Each structure stands twice: as C-alpha cells, then as structure tokens.
Amino acid sequence: MTGTCHCLFAHPANDEERAALAADLKNARHTSDLVSVQILLVRLTTAGSCPARRTKGANA
Ligand SMILES: [Zn+2]
Numbered sequence: 289m290t291g292t293c294h295c296l297f298a299h300p301a302n303d304e305e306r307a308a309l310a311a312d313l314k315n316a317r318h319t320s321d322l323v324s325v326q327i328l329l330v331r332l333t334t335a336g337s338c339p340a341r342r343t344k345g346a347n348a
Pocket residue numbers: 293294295297298299338339340
C-alpha cells in the first residue's frame with residue numbers, strides 16, 4: 289500500500305499505470321508530440337524516486 293503521488297509530474301503507481309504511460313509515450317512519439325514525449329519520459333524515468341512509491345526497508 290502506497291500513498292498517492294503528489295509530484296509535479298504524476299508518477300505511475302503500479303504496472304497498469306506504467307503500461308498506460310508507456311502507451312501514451314508511444315502514441316506521442318508517433319504523432320511527434322515532443323512536449324508530451326518529454327513530460328511522459330520525466331514521469332516514467334523519475335518514478336523510482338517518487339516519495340509515494342518509497343517503501344519501508346529500501347536500501348540507501
Ligand atoms: Zn511522484
């Protein structure tokens with residue numbers, strides 16, 4: 289159980305959301321929507337550092 293993501297760029301909280309983001313990214317690339325591509329990439333690549341995603345016992 290994790291908290292809700294409150295980041296500026298909302299992060300995917302589970303595999304389903306991650307898959308949806310990846311699909312959006314693919315579509316944005318296909319339509320040459322570079323702004324969306326950048327935002328989606330940020331959301332995907334920074335998800336690992338999301339506070340809401342952090343779980344107890346994570347090794348530093
Ligand atoms: Zn987040």
